[in-house]
Amino acid sequence: MKTLKSTLKPANLKPTVLALLAVFAVAGAGMAFYSPATQAADDKKAAAPKPALTVTVVKPSSARLPITLTANGNVAAWQEASVSSESNGLRLTEVRVNVGDVVKAGDVLAVFSADTVNADVAQAKAALLEAQANAADAVANAARARTLQDSGALSAQQISQYNTAEQTANARIASAQAALATQQLRLKYTKVVAPDSGVISARTATVGAVSAPGTELFRMIRQGRLEWRAEVVAQDLRSIVPGSTALVKAANGSETTGKVRMIAPTVDLQTRSALVYVDLPQNAGSKDAPFKAGMFASGKFELGSSEALTVPQQAIVVRDGFSFVFRLTPDNHVAQVKVQPGRRLGNRIEVVGGLKADTPVVLRGAGFLNDGDLVHVVAEQAATASK
Incomplete structure (x- = not known):
């Protein structure tokens, strides 16, 4: 068997050694080019804080807003x-x-x-004719008696009796005429007529019933006119004058414009509020009108207008029941500012105190920020284009 030493020949080790030397050379060159200055720049870049959000800002603007007073009441x-x-x-x-x-x-x-009334009228007419006939005879007798007054054919007493009979007959005519007028008036009362134009609001009349005088048969809304009786607290009464305009909203959402007719001369001792009577349009009492007598309605009085500092509604954030805006600082941080919202006009809200006209506030993204966050500010057009 061949040993390991015999297998590792110098010819086989030469390529391996060359490769290792090449690797070390590249690493050394990289370390030579990576200077301490580059290292410091990278460390500073890594330590720099990153913006929490990209936002747009806007400055408050001045606008003329209407002054209104809200109230509730009943339609009557x-x-x-x-x-x-x-x-x-x-x-x-x-x-x-x-x-x-x-x-x-x-x-x-x-x-x-x-x-029955027609029969009584006929009887009264007959009585009048009878009285007129008797009066004609009495007048003729009295006239003849007066012609014989100087002749002595009739005594003064007889002449006086004829004159008295004439006067009595004339009085009976007047009495018969009054009786006839009474019966004709009764005949007129057999027809119940409307005392004024309007809308029938209640009916108790029943066919076949025998009614006593004074029994109410109908109730009507005169001229079809309705009014809104708004309840206004005493301290707000001085701002309302007769002739002011009021926008009244019915329970079904319909709205109409009315005009203040009068203000009650007294204030309720229990509620410390007074009634303000607002005339509604003439057709408000018609059959198809949205307002009905007895309906509850809300509304607001228009009391003029005034200058106000406003911001877009999107810039106001509500947290824990309070309203805030985020003011942009010179170093692109945001500061949470508590504000009091006021009147509204479209998508703009009045800011009452706590904010100056030249203060930039966050518009888009305000709802996602916290006090002290770093932000990246872009123009409104760029933010819209990036969507």
Whole structure:
């Protein structure tokens, strides 16, 4: 058997040694080119902090925002009219309207039986004719008596009796005329008419019923007018004046614009609030209108406008129930600033205190930052293009 020593000949070791020498030469050359300065630069680069997020910034801007006052209240009829029966002991034969019907002043709402009243009218007319006939005879007798006054054919007492009979007959005519007018008025009352234009809001009239005088048959919303009775606390009343505009929102989401008609002269002792009466449009009480009497509604009064410092809504971050913005420092760090949001206009929110007009704040990415984070700032156009 050949030994290991005999197998490792000088001819076989020469390529291996050359390869090892080449490797060592390359490593030495690399170490020669990698200077201490390059090492320090790499160490500094590795130690530099990395930005937490790439963001865009924006500065607050001034805008003119409307001044509004929010309130709640009920919708009610401007005025209600009670339509009652003026007939005594008559049977109701016809009801011509129902709840929700729109009527005009003078429209017939219900009809009572007029048979008895017509008979009384005829009797009163006959009594008037009788009184007129008796009066004609008495007038003629009194005229003849006065012509014989100077002749002595009739005594003064007889002449006086004829004159008295004439006056009595005329008085009976007046009485008969009054009785006839009363019966004609009863005949008129057999038809119940609308006292004003409006919308029927309640009905108690029933065909066949015998109603006593004063019994309410219908209730109506006069002229179809509704009003919003807003409850406003006492300290806010001074900012509302008659004629102010109010935007009222119904329970179904519909909105309409009303105008303040009056402010209640008293304040409720329990709630310390007063009613502000806001006239709604005339068609608000119609059958298909979104507002109904008795409905709850919210709204806001428009009290003018004022200058305000605003930021985009995206720049405000809500945490733990408070609102914050992130102010950009000169060294590209962010500082969390607590602000108080105010009025809103579109996608912009008023900032009340805590922020100056020339302070840059983070816009995109604000919701992912923490106080003191390092950020990389890019222009808004670049951020939009990178999406």
